[in-house]
Amino acid sequence: MQEKLWVVIQQDCNGIASVLAFDFESDAQNFAQEMTAAGNGTNTVVETTVNRRHEAEAAIAHVELPEFNTECIECLIDISELPEGKQDAAAKYLEEHRSELQKDAEKMVDKYIKKAVTDFFAEDRIILG
DSSP: OOOOEEEEEETTEEEEEEEEEEHHHHHHHHHHHHHHHOEEEEEEEEEEEEEHHHHHHHTTTTOOOOOHHHHHHHHHGGGSSTTTTTTTOOOOOHHHHHHHHHHHHHHHHHHHHHHHHHHTOTTTTTOOO
């Protein structure tokens, strides 16, 4: 779950001076108005979320692949593109080796999903808004 935050971006004539995070939108709005009224540059409120690596790892633990069956395999591999006469043999091979193929596919997909989610939640990720 992503935690919602509101940030106040304080800018002066030299660019961004600071960014402050608030749990509540009203607090961020009030702070921004007070700083602007006091002549402390331009203060903009932006809604964003906090993304944490441990949340990504917890989400990965719940990802499951569907059981392979003939229809599922045919969706992944277009058997119709095989030469005439090879299609039945390919379908038979896939069905006979279904459990091995599923284990290998799950390992590959698990590795791919872990990398994709970990990259998404990388600590050096910059959130602009």
